[in-house]
Amino acid sequence: ELKIINFWEKNKIFEKSVKQRPVTKQYVFYDGPPFATGTPHYGHILGLTSKDVFPRFWTMKGFRCERRWGWDCHGLPIENLAEKDLKISEKKEIEAGGVDKFNAYCRSKVLGYAEDWGKVVRRMGKWIEFDNSYKTMDKSYMETIWFIFKKLYDKKLIYEGKKILMYCPRCETPISKAEIAMDNSYKTVTEKSIIVSFKLKGEKNTFLLAWTTTPWTLIGNVALAVNSRMDYVNVKVGSNYFVLCKESIEMINGEKYKIVDEFKGKELVGKGYEPLYETAEGKAYVVVNGGKSVSSEEGTGIVHLALYGEFDYDIIKKNKLSIVQHLDEKGRLIKGPEEWLGEWFKDLDKNIIADLDNKNLLFKKLDFSHSYPFCYRCETPLFYNAVDSWFINIEKIRDKLLKESKKINWYPAGKVEKRFEYIIKTAPDWTISRNRFWATAIPVWKCSKCDEIRIIGSIDELRKNAVEKIPKNIDLHKDVMDNIHLKCSKCGSVMN
Ligand SMILES: [Zn+2]
Ligand SMILES: [Zn+2]
Incomplete structure (x- = not known):
C-alpha cells in the first residue's frame, strides 16, 4: 500500500485525474468539514472512505471532480478547549479578559490535530487536496456566510425571534440540555x-x-x-x-x-x-x-x-x-x-x-x-429564559424541501426516505445564532435609537457604509465587528 501511495504522490496521479477531465463536465461533491480539535477515530474513517468512493467513481466515468479538504474551526468544541486551557468558565470572564484575546487563543489552537488527520487521510489512500484546505475561519468563507445570510434575509427566510433555553442567570448564558443531562444537574x-x-x-x-x-x-x-x-x-x-x-x-x-x-x-x-x-x-x-x-x-x-x-x-x-x-x-x-x-x-x-x-x-x-x-458550573438554580436568536424559517420552505427530497436517489430506498421526510415534516425553525464569541459575526446592525435594521452582505458593502475606515485585511469575528458602526439611514443615529 505504501508503495502505491508513494507512486501516486510522486507522479501526481490524483491531480492529473482531475486536470485531465474537462471543466465543462463537472461532478460536484459537497463534504462537511471536520473539527481538528480531536484526533480522527474509526467513525471518521468510515465516513471518509464512503466520501472517497463516489468522487472516484464519477472520475472514472469521465467527470472532473475537484476535491478540497476543509476544517470546521468555529463553535463550542474549540471554545470549550480554550476555556479549559485558560482556566475560565464564564462568559463574563471572557468578556472581562477581552474577547479579542479569547478569539486569538481559539485561532491559535484550532488546527491542533491537523497533522494527525493528514497522516490518516494519506494512509487510507483518500484522494483530496489536503494541504490546500479551506477553513471556516477564513475571511472568504465568512464573507460567503454574510452573502448567504443577506440573501435569505431579503427573501424573508430569516427572522429574529426568541428561543426558550435553560439558562443560568449567574453565568448569564444558556445551558444546553445535553450539558445538563451529562452532569446530572x-x-x-x-x-x-x-x-x-x-x-x-x-x-x-x-x-x-x-x-x-x-x-x-x-x-x-x-x-x-x-x-x-x-x-x-x-x-x-x-x-x-x-x-x-x-x-x-x-x-x-x-x-x-x-x-x-x-x-x-x-x-x-x-x-x-x-x-x-x-x-x-x-x-x-x-x-x-x-x-x-x-x-x-x-x-x-x-x-x-x-x-x-x-x-x-x-x-x-x-x-x-x-x-x-x-x-x-x-x-x-x-x-x-x-x-x-x-x-x-x-x-x-x-x-x-x-x-x-x-x-x-x-x-x-x-x-x-x-x-x-442547577447550573453544573456554579450550582445556581436555572430557569427557562427567552433568548434573542436568529432563525431560518423552515415552515416557509417545508413543502419545497419535501418536493425536492422526492428527487433524491435514496439507498436503501423506502425506510431511509421515510425517515428523512419525517425529519423535514417535524423540523422546527432553525436557530442559526449562538450567544458566543468564536464564530462568524452575524452581519446585522441595529439602530441605537429607532428600530432600523441593516444587513451587510460583503466586505465591500461594509466599507461603503461603515463609520470607521475598514482596512484591507479586516477580520470578521465578533471582537472586531463589535467596534464597527454604521449610520442609521432613517434617523442618523449610530448603529451597532
Ligand atoms: Zn452558572
Ligand atoms: Zn435610526
Whole structure:
C-alpha cells in the first residue's frame, strides 16, 4: 500500500485525474468539514472512505471532480478547549479578559490535530487536496456566510425571534440540555406550588383556577390555556364560583362545593380575565386553546402562560399574544410591581404568594417536590429564559424541501426516505445564532435609537457604509465587528 501511495504522490496521479477531465463536465461533491480539535477515530474513517468512493467513481466515468479538504474551526468544541486551557468558565470572564484575546487563543489552537488527520487521510489512500484546505475561519468563507445570510434575509427566510433555553442567570448564558443531562444537574427540591384564582371578566365572582410551581412567572402572565375538547366544571364554594377541568375536581378537596355547570373547554376560549400584574401591552389576558398538551394529569386543566416555557412560547406565538420578559439577564425583576424591582426571581416567589393571599386570589398553597435543574458550573438554580436568536424559517420552505427530497436517489430506498421526510415534516425553525464569541459575526446592525435594521452582505458593502475606515485585511469575528458602526439611514443615529 505504501508503495502505491508513494507512486501516486510522486507522479501526481490524483491531480492529473482531475486536470485531465474537462471543466465543462463537472461532478460536484459537497463534504462537511471536520473539527481538528480531536484526533480522527474509526467513525471518521468510515465516513471518509464512503466520501472517497463516489468522487472516484464519477472520475472514472469521465467527470472532473475537484476535491478540497476543509476544517470546521468555529463553535463550542474549540471554545470549550480554550476555556479549559485558560482556566475560565464564564462568559463574563471572557468578556472581562477581552474577547479579542479569547478569539486569538481559539485561532491559535484550532488546527491542533491537523497533522494527525493528514497522516490518516494519506494512509487510507483518500484522494483530496489536503494541504490546500479551506477553513471556516477564513475571511472568504465568512464573507460567503454574510452573502448567504443577506440573501435569505431579503427573501424573508430569516427572522429574529426568541428561543426558550435553560439558562443560568449567574453565568448569564444558556445551558444546553445535553450539558445538563451529562452532569446530572437535577436535584430534588421541595417548593411551594400554588393554585391561583384569575377573575373572569363580566361574570360575577367567577374565577379560573390555574396551578403553578413557579410563582415568579405570574408577573409575566399573558394568557390562560385550556383544552377546547376537555370537560370543565363550574363549582360553587361559599359565595364564589371556580372553573377547572372536571377530572381535576379533587384539587378542590377540603372545601364544601357544588357543581353548578359543566361544559367543553371551547366555551372558555376567548373570554377575558383580570390581570394579576398588568405587565403586558397588546393582546393579553384572554383564554386560549392550548390543544391536547393541556391535560388533567397535572394541575387544573387550565395552564397559566408566560414567556418562560417552550410550550408557553409556542402558544403565545400562535395567538400573537404580548411578549413580556420581566427578568433581566441576571434573573432580576425589571417589569412588575415597583417595590419588587431588582429582586432575584427565586426571592419573588414568597412576595407573590403573600400578595395574592392578601388579594384573596390564592386558592391554595401546596408543598411540591420535584427535580429541578442547577447550573453544573456554579450550582445556581436555572430557569427557562427567552433568548434573542436568529432563525431560518423552515415552515416557509417545508413543502419545497419535501418536493425536492422526492428527487433524491435514496439507498436503501423506502425506510431511509421515510425517515428523512419525517425529519423535514417535524423540523422546527432553525436557530442559526449562538450567544458566543468564536464564530462568524452575524452581519446585522441595529439602530441605537429607532428600530432600523441593516444587513451587510460583503466586505465591500461594509466599507461603503461603515463609520470607521475598514482596512484591507479586516477580520470578521465578533471582537472586531463589535467596534464597527454604521449610520442609521432613517434617523442618523449610530448603529451597532
Ligand atoms: Zn452558572
Ligand atoms: Zn435610526
